[in-house]
Amino acid sequence: MYAAILAGGTGTRLWPRSREHLPKQMLDLVTDRTMLQETVHRVTPIIPVERIFVVTGRNYASLAREQLPELPPENVIVEPCGRSTAPCVGLAAVHILRRDPHAVMASLHADHAIRDAEGFRKALLAAGDVAQDGVLVTLGIQPAYPATGFGYIHRGEQVATSRGLPVFQVRRFVEKPPLPQAQAYLESGEYYWNSGIFIWKAATILEQMRLLLPDLHGQLMRIAAALDGPRASEVLEEVWREVRPVSIDVGVMERARQVLVLPLDVGWSDVGDWAALADLLPRDAQGNVVVRTTHVGLETTGTFIYGSERRLVATLGLKDLVIVDTGDVLLICPKDRTQDVRLLVERLREGGKEEYL
Amino acid sequence: MYAAILAGGTGTRLWPRSREHLPKQMLDLVTDRTMLQETVHRVTPIIPVERIFVVTGRNYASLAREQLPELPPENVIVEPCGRSTAPCVGLAAVHILRRDPHAVMASLHADHAIRDAEGFRKALLAAGDVAQDGVLVTLGIQPAYPATGFGYIHRGEQVATSRGLPVFQVRRFVEKPPLPQAQAYLESGEYYWNSGIFIWKAATILEQMRLLLPDLHGQLMRIAAALDGPRASEVLEEVWREVRPVSIDVGVMERARQVLVLPLDVGWSDVGDWAALADLLPRDAQGNVVVRTTHVGLETTGTFIYGSERRLVATLGLKDLVIVDTGDVLLICPKDRTQDVRLLVERLREGGKEEYL
Secondary structure (H helix, E strand, C coil), X not given: CEEEEECXXXXXXXXXXXXXXXXHHHCCCCCCCCHHHHHHHHHCCCCCHHXXXXXXXXXXXXXXXXXXXXCCHHHEEEECCCCCHHHHHHHHHHHHHHHCCCCEEEEEECCCEECCHHHHHHHHHHHHHHHCCCCEEEEEECCCCCCCCCCXXXXXXXXXXXXXXXXXXXXXXXXXCCHHHHHHHHHHXXXXXXXXXXXXXXXXXXXXXXXHCHHHHHHHHHHHHHCCCCCHHHHHHHHHHHCCCCCHHHHHHCCCCCEEEEEECCCEECXXXXXXXXXXXXXXXXXXXXXXXXXXXXXXXXXXXXXXXXXXXXXXXXXXXXXXXXXXXXXXXXXXXXXXXXXXXXXXXXXXXXXXX | CEEEEECCCCCCCCXXXXXXXXXXXXXXXXXXXXXXXXXXXXXXXXXXXXXXXXXXXXXXXXXXXXXXXXCCHHHEEEECCCCCHHHHHHHHHHHHHHHCCCCEEEEXXXXXXXXXXXXXXXXXHHHHHHHCCCCEEEEEECCCCCCCCCCEEEEEEEEEEECCEEEEEEEEEECCCCHHHHHHHHHHCCEEEEEEEEEEEHHHHHHHHHHHCHHHHHHHHHHHHHCCCCCHHHXXXXXXXXXXXXXXXXXHHCCCCCEEEEEECCCEECCCCHHHHHHHCCCCCCCCEEECCEEEEECCECCEEECCCCCEEXXXXXXCEEEEECCCEEEEXXXXXXXXXXXXXXXXXXXXXXXXX
16 A cells, blocks of 8 residues: 655644644644654554655655655655645656556545544555455544534445445535534434545546546646656646646545445544644643643633743633744634634734744 | 832732732833832922932842932832831831921822822822821822722811812721622712822821830831931841831721821722733723734734733734733733732742742
8 A cells, every 4th residue: 555645735723833834734733743744654554654655845845854754755746836635646646656556545634633543544454455446435534523614425325344344335525514414414323524535546546537637637647757757847847837726525526436435433633723633632630731831720721721831821710712822922712713713814914924924 | 298109019910020029119010110110200390309218128129229210329218028018107207207307298109000190299289288287198099980909988078178179087997898888989979999198297107106006106216216326227127027017007097086088080090900000001992902012813802912022912702811921921811800810829839930920
C-alpha cells in the first residue's frame, strides 16, 4: 500500500496558533509531534516511508521535508498552487502509478487526529484489500453527535466483510445537514461522517477521473508524460495554471457509479477548531483543559487555556471559554463560537494587519 | 491649608497591575500621572507643595519621593509599619502642628480619582473655613447608585452654608449596608458615601484623639517630643511597635460628639476594582474600554481590555468581561466579579507563587 498525504491546507479556525506561514498540519497541537508527523507515523507500521507521498504547497514544502527527515525528499510533491483536492489526489496518483502500476493508495489528510492508531491501520488494510478489486473505497466515521459541520455518507446494503469489518455500498454522499437532519441521520444508524479518507488503486482513481473529470485527466497525463524528462517542473507549472479547482468529493465520489464504505470507529477528529482540539486533550476536575501555561482559577469550568510558556493565566468566574495566547496575540471567545474565529482573521485581513495572519 | 495624603495602601483588587512592590496609588491607572501624583496635583492650586505631606510605608517612601520631585523630601513621612488610618493621620497632624499651631489640614487618600478637580478644591476650601471653628468636617459623596461597598453618612439638619455649599450635622456613620438598605439610603436623599476625606485643624484632631484614643495620643506626643532631636526616628520606631491599629472612622469619627459634612458631587471614585476603573475611562461604540493594546473584536460588548503594549487582543462573542494583561500575568473574569480578584491573589499567596504578587 501507498499513502498520499494532503498537506496543503491553510485553514484559519485554529488562528492565532495557525498562521499563513505555519498552518495547522505543521503544528504540534495534539501531541509533541506535528499533525503531519503524526499522520506519517500513524501509517509507517504498514506503509514504508518510501511509499508515503506528501502533497503540499510551495510555501510549505521545505517545512514538510524538515519535519519528515526520514521521507525521501522527492516524495514531497509540490503543487505550484492550490487547486482543491481532486487535482491534488490525481497528482499523487500519477507519482504512485509510475512506481507501481498495481499500487493501492490511501488518500489521507495531514491534519486529522486519530486516537486508536492500531484500529485505524486495521481499517486501512481491510479497505486496501477491497480496493484491490478496482473499486473506490472510503472510511465512514461512526457519528458521535449530530454534527452539522461534516458531510455524511448514507450507507446501503452490506456487500462483504474484510478482515472482520463490514463493507457497505454507499447509497449517497450528503452535504453538511441542518441540525434536525443531522439528528435524524444519527438516529437512523445508517449514516457516517465523511472522513475524506479514501482507498483505491492509483489506476482506479485515474480511470474514474478519465470518465468524470476528463479535462483534469488529460492534464494529469501531460504531467505524467513529462515526469521523467528535464521539463517536469515546467510542465507541471504550465498545466497547473489551467487546472480547474474541484474537490474529490464533488468531482468524483458523489458521481461515481460504485463506492464502498467501511466503518471507522477509532476516535477520529478533524480538529476543526479550538473547541474540537480541547475535546482531544486531558481535562482537570473542573473540566478545564490547560496547555503550556500555569493556570490559577477560581470558579472556572469547561475552559480551554492554551498559553504561551511563561505567562500566568488567572481566571475567576468563567465558564466554557477559550483563551489562546501565542505571545503576540491573545484570542478569547466562548467555546461554542470557535467556528467563527475565521471571521476574526478575515477582519484582520481587511484591516491590513498582515503581521498577525 | 495643609494636606496629609495617605499613601500606604497595599490593596490587591487591581492585581495583576498593582503588586506588592508597586501598589495602586503608585500606578498611572486613570491618567498619565500616577494616582499619587494626581492627588498632589489636584490640590496644589490651593495648597503649596511645602504644605503637602505624604504618609507611606518604608517600601514605598523612595518611590513616593521619586514620583513627587517637587515635594520637599522631608514631607514624605515614613511609617515604620502599617497601623491603619488613625495613627497615620495622627502622625501627619503632629508634623503639621509643629509647622503651624493653627493649621487646618485635609486628610486625603492617594488612590482616589476625581473628575472635577475645580469643584473638589472649592469643597475643600469651604470645609476648611468650617474647620477653623475647631470642628471635625468630612466630605460626603452624593451616591450614584446603591453601593454596598462603601460606608454611608446619614446627614442631619443643615447648620450653615460655606462658600455656597450647605453644611450639615452628621447624624450617624453607617457601616457598608446590604443592598436593600443601600437602596433605601439612596432613595431617602439623606445619605452620602463616606469618602474618607476629612478636614480639621491639626490641633482639633489631636485633641479628639486625646479624648477618644488616649493611648494613641500619648504615643503621638512621645513622637512629637522627639521630633527635633537626634533620636526622632528611633523613637518613632519604638513607639510605632506599640501602636494599636485602628481606623480613623472607628476610632474617632463614629464616636466624636460633633461632625459636620459638606456634600461633594465631583465624579469621585475610589477605583476599588477593575470594573470601577473601566467606569472612569472612555468607551467605544460597543461599550468596550480598550487601554494600551490593539483590539479586534466581533460581537464584543461592555468589555474592558487592559493590555500590555505589543500584543493584539482578538475577541469574539464576549459580554461584560475584564481582560488584564501585564505581560507576565493574564487575568480574565466577568466585570461583576472584579471585587473577588483579591481571592485569586490569596490563592497565589497560599500556592507560594510570590513572583506574581
